[in-house]
Amino acid sequence: MPGRMHSREFKLEVLEQIESKQKSTAQVCREHQLAPSLIYRWRKELEVRGGVAFTDEKTADQALERRIAELERYVGQLALENTILKKSLANYRTRSGCK
Structure with missing residues (x-):
């Protein structure tokens, strides 16, 4: 039909x-x-x-752009957490005399 x-x-x-x-x-x-x-x-x-x-393509593109922005925010958050953890580990090693 x-x-x-x-x-x-x-x-x-x-x-x-x-x-x-x-x-x-x-x-x-x-x-x-x-x-x-x-x-x-x-x-x-x-x-x-x-x-x-x-x-439709416009809606699909908008959905993809929102998803990309969401993932970029998440990656930024993980990078910040990773930096904090690295600094904490370095401080711990310095205090405990570990290398």
């Missing part, structure tokens, strides 16, 4: 049913009047794009 739009949730639900062996691809195609090639494209997109599959 050309021209139909399917929600992200619908696509993920269909792929989950197939992946978990609840239904075969043929069953899902018959039930929802979908072409097997469409299911293949959805699988491929999910494989390539992962968690941002089936979102």
Whole structure:
């Protein structure tokens, strides 16, 4: 059926049913009047794009930018903690006479 739009949730639900062996691809195609090639494209997109599959590019880019910013903050926090631990270890070694 050309021209139909399917929600992200619908696509993920269909792929989950197939992946978990609840239904075969043929069953899902018959039930929802979908072409097997469409299911293949959805699988491929999910494989390539992962968690941002089936979102528009702008939304996906924004999600990726937020994730990158979150990870950069986390790396900064870990670097600070690492520096503090190194200084604490150096002070401990100095006080206890260890090298």
